[in-house]
Amino acid sequence: MANFTGSFEDVAVDSKGRINVPSLIRKSLPSSAPDRITITRGFDGCLAGYALDDWGRKLEELRQFSPNDPQTRRYVRVIGANTLPAEIDRQGRIHLPRKWLEMADIRGRVTIIGAIDRIEFWNPDHYRAYMKDADEEYDQIAERFRV
Numbered sequence: 579m580a581n582f583t584g585s586f587e588d589v590a591v592d593s594k595g596r597i598n599v600p601s602l603i604r605k606s607l608p609s610s611a612p613d614r615i616t617i618t619r620g621f622d623g624c625l626a627g628y629a630l631d632d633w634g635r636k637l638e639e640l641r642q643f644s645p646n647d648p649q650t651r652r653y654v655r656v657i658g659a660n661t662l663p664a665e666i667d668r669q670g671r672i673h674l675p676r677k678w679l680e681m682a683d684i685r686g687r688v689t690i691i692g693a694i695d696r697i698e699f700w701n702p703d704h705y706r707a708y709m710k711d712a713d714e715e716y717d718q719i720a721e722r723f724r725v
Contacts (some may be wrong), residue, residue, distance in 0.1 A: 619660040
């Protein structure tokens, strides 16, 4: 199980959609698949990347939901259509297709954060705005979780 932490702001996205994955993030990938992640649509406007083992567990969780439920079918379709494998190349980069970058409104620069069980890729302006609100509510949020 991966444990992603840290925040990496203002990371370049080159003209081919390649992003350098910070070494701290790469080192957190399991030795069974140190150069592979699964990218999917995240929440709040970001993209989410999962280590292969963690993504496998997510899939098993999804399979537990009833396909008879219309909301489940919709969610599974959205996730299935918006998930792709990504390989980290020898230079430590992953390639994200233009469609994916547009989905998260990522243009030229990206903020990458470790969100414990996943990596998140954010438009830097959207992330700053999100964190401003989250920072203001941090004490109430932490109390809810008793951390």
